[in-house]
Amino acid sequence: MTDVVRVERPTEHVATVWLDRPDAMNAYNEALLTGLVAELESLDDDDSVRAVVLTGAGEAFCAGVDLTDMPLTPEMDFADYEHGLGLFQDVVRTIRSLSVPVVAAVNGYALGAGCDTALACDFRMVSTEATMGETFIDVGFVPGDGGAYLLPRLVGEERAKELIFTGKKLSGEELVEWGLARSCEPAGDLREAAESFAAALTEQPPIALAQSKRLVNESHEVDLETAFDHATRAQRICSQTRDHEEAVAAFREDREPEFEGR
Structure with missing residues (x-):
């Protein structure tokens, strides 16, 4: 400060x-x-x-x-x-x-x-x-x-x-x-x-939120195929997070997810 x-x-x-x-x-x-x-x-x-x-x-x-x-x-x-x-x-x-x-x-x-x-x-x-x-x-x-x-x-x-x-x-x-x-x-x-x-x-999964912000911010500078490539990489990163596992588990158990940012 x-x-x-x-x-x-x-x-x-x-x-x-x-x-x-x-x-x-x-x-x-x-x-x-x-x-x-x-x-x-x-x-x-x-x-x-x-x-x-x-x-x-x-x-x-x-x-x-x-x-x-x-x-x-x-x-x-x-x-x-x-x-x-x-x-x-x-x-x-x-x-x-x-x-x-x-x-x-x-x-x-x-x-x-x-x-x-x-x-x-x-x-x-x-x-x-x-x-x-x-x-x-x-x-x-x-x-x-x-x-x-x-x-x-x-x-x-x-x-x-x-x-x-x-x-x-x-x-x-x-x-x-x-x-x-x-x-x-x-x-x-x-x-x-x-x-x-x-x-x-802040209640959303932080890694997915960060990747989404990056994809939207670059959307005016890249063509559609590049956007697809970057989205695939981002989705792969998200798919391997604990937060993705938690979201799936929470859906199956009919409860609110608790995301940790990892």
Whole structure:
């Protein structure tokens, strides 16, 4: 745990990760970027963690980049600029590569890089006070940390272009209507609802869940025959787990299975 990232364990198998710079609306600086990646990687190595909820302390999820403490500037040479932007990309890359599902509980502003962080999560649940926007165009930028890749996969190409080209912001129920969130919750109920949904996911067999996440994440990049090959390998892995044996036994014995992640 760092000064800018806080982790709580509301249930045995759920970890809630807080972006914890509320005075800066959880805007990204280098410490928050690197601290978040380190915490997520640590949780992924913890076999007791089967789902992660990502949220923001205070009134924002993440308002983008901290303009007073940026890890990159136009004056940098290309290698340094590439490294600085890579810190933002590492957040998206890490979330996408985690073996456990990640639920974004978007409690307020999720703008620019903060929006892309939410898009990288497997699910988004938003509060009535949430606002998301690809606001890079407002400062003459492009989505540099995954937005142009992730957004079309969620809402389609035309809607993605509208949001990216105009910087349009969506709030509350609009986010559900546009397909960017699975639900909109009253502000005071959001975290509990996200943790409850995450807890339900932890009841599934972890290895099968991880393999399923990998297959879905790569589905836009591989052809059907490659997808078949990867699914066959994943199914073979799952078929040799204790959890598969437990699922079959529970079905035969007419009881709920108890999965162990092995």
